[in-house]
Amino acid sequence: MNNQPKIAYFSMEIAVKENIPTYSGGLGVLAGDTIFAALNLKVPMVAVTLLYRKGYCFQKLDSSGWQIEEPVEWIVEDFFQELPERIKVDIDNRIVHVRAWKFEIKSPSNFIIPIFFLDTDLPENAETDRALSDYLYGGDQYYRLCKEVILGIGGVRMLRALGYQHLERFHMNEGHASLLTLELLEESRAASKRQAVSEEDIENVKKQCVFTTHTPVAAGHDKFSMDLVTQVLGKREVFSRKDIFCCEGVLNLTYLALNLSHYVNGVAKKHGEIANLMFGHYSIDSITNGINVSRWASAPFQGLYDRYIPSWKEDNFSLRYALNIPKNEVWESHMQAKKQLIQYVNRETNIGMDQDVLTIGFARRATAYKRGDLIFQDVEKLKSIAKEKGAIQLIYAGKAHPQDREGKELIQRIIRVKESIKNEIRVVYLENYDVELAKLMTSGVDLWLNTPQTPMEASGTSGMKAALNGVPSLSILDGWWIEGCIEGITGWSIADEKQKHDSRNDSNEDSFLLYDKLEKVIVPMFYKERGRFISVMQHCIALNGSFFNSQRMLQQYVLNAYFN
Numbered sequence: 001m002n003n004q005p006k007i008a009y010f011s012m013e014i015a016v017k018e019n020i021p022t023y024s025g026g027l028g029v030l031a032g033d034t035i036f037a038a039l040n041l042k043v044p045m046v047a048v049t050l051l052y053r054k055g056y057c058f059q060k061l062d063s064s065g066w067q068i069e070e071p072v073e074w075i076v077e078d079f080f081q082e083l084p085e086r087i088k089v090d091i092d093n094r095i096v097h098v099r100a101w102k103f104e105i106k107s108p109s110n111f112i113i114p115i116f117f118l119d120t121d122l123p124e125n126a127e128t129d130r131a132l133s134d135y136l137y138g139g140d141q142y143y144r145l146c147k148e149v150i151l152g153i154g155g156v157r158m159l160r161a162l163g164y165q166h167l168e169r170f171h172m173n174e175g176h177a178s179l180l181t182l183e184l185l186e187e188s189r190a191a192s193k194r195q196a197v198s199e200e201d202i203e204n205v206k207k208q209c210v211f212t213t214h215t216p217v218a219a220g221h222d223k224f225s226m227d228l229v230t231q232v233l234g235k236r237e238v239f240s241r242k243d244i245f246c247c248e249g250v251l252n253l254t255y256l257a258l259n260l261s262h263y264v265n266g267v268a269k270k271h272g273e274i275a276n277l278m279f280g281h282y283s284i285d286s287i288t289n290g291i292n293v294s295r296w297a298s299a300p301f302q303g304l305y306d307r308y309i310p311s312w313k314e315d316n317f318s319l320r321y322a323l324n325i326p327k328n329e330v331w332e333s334h335m336q337a338k339k340q341l342i343q344y345v346n347r348e349t350n351i352g353m354d355q356d357v358l359t360i361g362f363a364r365r366a367t368a369y370k371r372g373d374l375i376f377q378d379v380e381k382l383k384s385i386a387k388e389k390g391a392i393q394l395i396y397a398g399k400a401h402p403q404d405r406e407g408k409e410l411i412q413r414i415i416r417v418k419e420s421i422k423n424e425i426r427v428v429y430l431e432n433y434d435v436e437l438a439k440l441m442t443s444g445v446d447l448w449l450n451t452p453q454t455p456m457e458a459s460g461t462s463g464m465k466a467a468l469n470g471v472p473s474l475s476i477l478d479g480w481w482i483e484g485c486i487e488g489i490t491g492w493s494i495a496d497e498k499q500k501h502d503s504r505n506d507s508n509e510d511s512f513l514l515y516d517k518l519e520k521v522i523v524p525m526f527y528k529e530r531g532r533f534i535s536v537m538q539h540c541i542a543l544n545g546s547f548f549n550s551q552r553m554l555q556q557y558v559l560n561a562y563f564n
């Protein structure tokens, strides 16, 4: 493969590095891990995203547990290099000038992947347009659509201005980027000097486009009224193609991407099935998400793997051989990672957690369907397990989206319970969950808890980070865990295969099953059968770390989507 990039990867958010606050959560972290995997496999890729000067988001919890969010202050110039190229996009009869900032990731052998952050904060732009580079989420429909015009249309134009003429694939990581299809249609039409977009143009664009859909949650799919779309983009002949653009006066960006891609996938097997049901007559494949192992293995486990599986970074499949790592060394490395986390917790909160106590971690976006408080459904039961079977402590983190009132109430509820049980069970809610804290938590707890309502968790990736660090999950069977869970071997399910089928997401029922697993299986094994517990840890690495990584994931994108 020569070095001329062939794949353009578009994502509304990308988490490339600590302290660059241009992501909100899973989607952005996955985008970052995908790009790191491309670097590792030398897949010729460029990435395009937007710059957010008022970064997402600094979370504080007030004394009542209510979330207050502030922009993250950061200095763009400290991280990125400004490029001289400028492009223009027409928005609502205004000309918007766009520049790009470059961030490069480079392999030891000098293979490079550039990431371009588009920015409208230029003096020649109107104030409204300068502000498009402020926030990742927030603002109204108009604000959001304008940003998606910058990402999709502006992104393609910027790539061309930067000299990328021979891109073969445009990968839309979620529907936010799908307006790029409009620009590609226009390019195709102009190249053939046709007056209007033709079937040939549509086929041309389809050949180039790949689309990954990420969520069954309705709010995750952008919809704009055609009136708004026409106001922002002007009247375009192509909008009259009802088969591509418009159902009942609404432009749904997910359908736009579905209509104009030759390959579409969901992010886990089950999610692929759900997406096929959601969207009807499209053929949707699945590529299960993965995480970047160099990024997510804690320092103690990096050392352990370097000693026992020296090729683990170049060849993630070789983590399969983790079963041969002596149990005492796995435990030793885990205790080092755990100590780091417990020290952090105690320094931040002065709660006095004990590193020998079974520590359960839960860190997710605080939103209703993830049910962060499921483990508190019956507090008396939880207390009695801790009393009878062995002590438990709980570490929480996670931000609510600024507009998600229910999510904020969920955090507040958890904090109230935490106060009420502090004499029996230590609980903390750590502020400001980000990639650094995610790394500390997923590697430092003993058990990773996940309690979504099915089938809302398309994949989930934090449990994969935990598995790579030998931390088993206790999780509802949804998303990746349907594939990753071998009961009692790689972790535990809450509601098994049979129970899952009649599951109505009844929180009483689910919490009962959760307590049952803790009481009868996990807590006793942790305290009384340490060897068996460590065997589960080894299988987390060998069976799940070796597979649920972004190297395997990107190989599947290469095989099925990029070069097919």
Ligand SMILES: *Cc1c(COP(=O)(O)O)cnc(C)c1O
Pocket (backbone or CB within 6 Å): 024, 025, 026, 027, 029, 363, 364, 365, 433, 434, 435, 438, 439, 459, 460, 461, 462, 463, 465
């Ligand atoms: C990994 C990660 C996520 C995604 O975790 P889920 O399991 O999908 O909830 C979200 N935020 C941060 C900071 C992460 O590192």
